[in-house]
Amino acid sequence: MLKRYLLPVVIFVLATVILVFSPSLSESFRPAALGQQEFARAQVIEVLEQNLLRDYRVPSVVTGDQRLNVRILEGSQQGAEVEVHNSLNRLHNVHVAAGDRFILMVREGAVRDVHWAYNHDRAGAVYWMLGLMVVLILLLGKMQGLNSLISLYFTGALVIGVLIPGLFAGWHPVLLTVALMALKIVVNFLLVAGYNRKSLVAMLGTLGGVIVAGVMAQYFGEMAQLNGLYLDKGEDLIHLSPDNALQIRWLLFVAIMISALGAVMDVAISMASSYHELREANPQQPESERLLATINIGRDIMGTMTNTLILAFAGSSLTTIMMVWGFQMPLMQFMNIPAISLAMIHALAGSIGLILTIPFTVICASVLYNHPRFQRRNG
Missing domain, CATH: 2.40.50 (OB fold (Dihydrolipoamide Acetyltransferase, E2P))
Incomplete structure (x- = not known):
């Protein structure tokens, strides 16, 4: 029983320590307040x-x-x-x-x-909604719901207490973000699914998917002559970092990795669970048939999850799209508005990362579940 609560308690304490000590540790490179x-x-x-x-x-x-x-x-x-x-x-x-x-x-x-x-x-209003969400998660999810909340709390601590100060300190955004997101992925799946082959498969699939999303956003963003300056408030960040420690160029990579992580994790755990259940239900099934069946499940998931990312773009840009329609803006003009191009590249990069998460996860599942070292273990 104690082992069941040990990891959540450790993660909760670690997140709290990060949030408590981060302000004092980052004071030397934190931008000075503007005015009293x-x-x-x-x-x-x-x-x-x-x-x-x-x-x-x-x-x-x-x-x-x-x-x-x-x-x-x-x-x-x-x-x-x-x-x-x-x-x-x-x-x-x-x-x-x-x-x-x-x-x-x-x-x-x-x-x-x-x-x-x-x-x-x-x-x-925000606190009441947050309280309602917490109550519903605990009522419906019980211990797993509590672990999900601790995972969310840990994510907030990493972003607020480590990522943001690290970016202002001049740490390389790509290396820092990949390291923190990898840590977040490991902690999330350990809390929610435990330590087993299914979790390990989901971890690897998620990490591969979000890295691809970040690379796509950075590569095609630079192809379109876009950079972190075109993010919301991106230009203002320059004035908060007068010593040029903040590497604005790589913020596209950071932003898409964070925004796509949730959807990619959902797809990865769904694919890992599908492969695991097919294997448990019919251990004698040929591996090629099992892989094909898992991919077929992934196709159904892909259709809804890609819609999620694209519709999130449409919802966040609703008033802009209405203005475009109202002014009868030509397609050439619309497509070349920096904010629109950036939002579309983010949505498409996230979708590409999500789509490739499916084969990544299936390949990882096939390798790990059939490796002699892992076959001797249960779970």
């Missing part, structure tokens, strides 16, 4: 004055301005009451009433501090 400002929750005591109109194009939105008396609920100015001028437009629309809570930005000024209604307090 803090964000705190505040509550509207009274709306002193307001001049609001319904937006004639979006009636659910009001524009104009408000003058508010608010109480700061936390931070260095906790308990203070301040007057805030709140300007409302379509994009920045923090419309509040007496009693409402919102996020207030406090910035030090030469004469007096500046207080600005930064945004609605949206964290509550």
Whole structure:
């Protein structure tokens, strides 16, 4: 029983240690904060004055301005009451009433501090959804569900506590990402499926698939004269790394490896499980027939999973596609918009990696399950 809980506990503690100590270890090369400002929750005591109109194009939105008396609920100015001028437009629309809570930005000024209604307090909705997801995973998945959550927590620790600081420190993005994703893959399958041949096959298939996806994104991205600068906020990163330690060029590889990992893991474990179950059900079945049957299963999986990646691109670019249609943009113009080209290359690179995960995993399964060393072991 203790062995069952040992690995999850070790991984949980390791992830926590990474998150706790990473900020202090990376302080020397972390970009300096821009300006002295803090964000705190505040509550509207009274709306002193307001001049609001319904937006004639979006009636659910009001524009104009408000003058508010608010109480700061936390931070260095906790308990203070301040007057805030709140300007409302379509994009920045923090419309509040007496009693409402919102996020207030406090910035030090030469004469007096500046207080600005930064945004609605949206964290509550996210936390409630996160809590609901955790409860559902634990109710339906029980111990395996708990292991999945620990694996997700470990992934967050690797990305936030190791990958991001490592990129700013100047470590090579490709080597760093491959190493961290390999570690993530091993930990994930050990937690979810245990240590056995099926897990080992899925690990190798996943790693091969995501590396192919990263190589495809980098190669065809550079063929299309694209680089990490064209990623969302990519250009801003240059100003956060004035010593040029951050290697922007390779961020396409990093981004696609991270985004494609989940789908590739699903395909790899599905293929490994399919081969394993076919072998268990009929040990006497010729290997060629078993491989063909597993590939046939993979074809069905491939059809849905490639749609997942392409539709994710379509969903994230929905408003852009609508603009293209609305302006009757020619195909030549549409295809050569950097953001569109980059998104399509990412979706296609992920799909190629996912497709090749199927034969990778099947080959690994055939080799490992039929190797004399592994045949003497169970599982």
